[in-house]
Amino acid sequence: MKKHTIRMFAIVFCSLYSLLSSAAPPASPEAEIKEGQRLTLQFCQTCHAYQGTEQAGTVGPPLMGMKARFPDRKKLYEIIYDPQVALKADTMMPPFGRNHLMEKDDIEKVIQFLYTL
Numbered sequence: 001m002k003k004h005t006i007r008m009f010a011i012v013f014c015s016l017y018s019l020l021s022s023a024a025p026p027a028s029p030e031a032e033i034k035e036g037q038r039l040t041l042q043f044c045q046t047c048h049a050y051q052g053t054e055q056a057g058t059v060g061p062p063l064m065g066m067k068a069r070f071p072d073r074k075k076l077y078e079i080i081y082d083p084q085v086a087l088k089a090d091t092m093m094p095p096f097g098r099n100h101l102m103e104k105d106d107i108e109k110v111i112q113f114l115y116t117l
């Protein structure tokens, strides 16, 4: 094999390798739900009761039947992003998205978990 052919192979191989290895492996739905559960425990349990919690607060209504009550995922996202806009201006619930307490990805994971309730 000629030298420059070998070099070409090496270049193609290296760029393919870096392309493939830079793509993050897609998180499984189970992993997302688990992470969402952790975030819900951290951010929501203080005020909301939901299945599986024992020390939940009662400031907000229980989070149950979420998929049936909030079939529109976008609507649920907006409530968590900024309840002062999506629910009511004087709510005690913090605007998790607007205040960057949670980024978009985190809110999506919380919703994945809420949809199991």
Ligand code: HEC
Binding pocket: 040, 043, 044, 045, 046, 047, 048, 059, 060, 061, 062, 076, 079, 080, 087, 088, 090, 091, 092, 093, 094, 096, 110
């Ligand atoms: C400081 C207390 C507090 C925290 C923390 C909180 N909430 Fe709330 N939430 C409320 C209150 C209070 C309401 C009811 C609206 C109102 O009266 O202000 C509410 C309403 C909701 C609603 C609408 C419920 C319904 O049945 O209409 C959803 C959904 C919700 N919260 C989700 C969440 C999620 C998800 C988190 C965590 C990321 C969270 N909340 C964190 C206080 C809180």
